[in-house]
Amino acid sequence: MRIVLVGPPGAGKGTQATRLAEKLRVPHISTGDLFRTNISRQTELGKLAKSYIDAGDLVPDEVTIGMAKDRMEQPDAERGFLLDGFPRNVAQAEALDELLTAEGIKLDAVLDLEAPEEEVVKRIAGRRICRNDSAHVFHVTHKKPAKDGVCDVCGGELYQRADDTEETVRTRLDVYHTQTEPIISYYDAQGLVTTISALGEVDEVTERAMAALPQLEDPAPSH
Numbered sequence: 001m002r003i004v005l006v007g008p009p010g011a012g013k014g015t016q017a018t019r020l021a022e023k024l025r026v027p028h029i030s031t032g033d034l035f036r037t038n039i040s041r042q043t044e045l046g047k048l049a050k051s052y053i054d055a056g057d058l059v060p061d062e063v064t065i066g067m068a069k070d071r072m073e074q075p076d077a078e079r080g081f082l083l084d085g086f087p088r089n090v091a092q093a094e095a096l097d098e099l100l101t102a103e104g105i106k107l108d109a110v111l112d113l114e115a116p117e118e119e120v121v122k123r124i125a126g127r128r129i130c131r132n133d134s135a136h137v138f139h140v141t142h143k144k145p146a147k148d149g150v151c152d153v154c155g156g157e158l159y160q161r162a163d164d165t166e167e168t169v170r171t172r173l174d175v176y177h178t179q180t181e182p183i184i185s186y187y188d189a190q191g192l193v194t195t196i197s198a199l200g201e202v203d204e205v206t207e208r209a210m211a212a213l214p215q216l217e218d219p220a221p222s223h
């Protein structure tokens with residue numbers, strides 16, 4: 001099972017990817033998370049990526065593709081993966097195709113999460129994330145933690161991503177429209193794309209997403 005998740009920043013890709021990856025029993029590979037881990041560990045790659053990420057721009061392809069490739073070649077990704085945030089432009093999509101073709105494998109689906117612009121700006125500007133786990137996501141008005149600044153799940157510190165300010169979100173949306181959206185047509189030509197609405201409760205969107213992947217039945221039924 002090899003799936004690519006696309007959608008504008010704030011559509012809930014990370015949240016849905018965590019849930020879908022668990023249901024489908026494949027690793028959730030987020031290039032954004034890989035970059036953030038490198039930044040917090042102050043690696044060379046992290047230092048290089050930081051200025052692009054803080055500005056809302058894409059990290060150069062040669063760095064990103066190499067990092068994504070290394071992650072996809074880990075043993076846990078042998079039987080499949082769910083890609084979140086990669087590819088983000090046509091050159092990356094072509095590089096991914098080459099990589100998969102060389103391995104004699106292909107993508108099963110591209111899931112496109114759709115959300116109106118004003119909604120994603122509101123979601124992102126109020127978003128707060130746990131330092132321990134980026135899957136623990138809160139919102140200053142829609143999903144307040146019980147205690148300000150503290151993760152309800154694990155007690156970790158909540159913070160606002162440096163690239164989650166309204167101004168940077170506008171840049172990220174521009175980048176999405178100009179660079180990332182063209183990959184939807186690219187994959188559509190391969191008959192891989194299903195578009196679903198990212199609006200509504202988190203559970204509803206997950207159900208919608210699972211229903212949009214009919215050929216990929218939940219491999220984890222309880223016996």
Ligand code: AMP
Binds near residue numbers: 009059
């Ligand atoms: P995300 O967590 O997916 O929103 O990614 C955060 C930031 O990391 C993006 O705004 C980009 O600066 C960078 N990034 C993540 N994935 C990629 C990618 N595939 N190509 C280039 N930059 C990326």
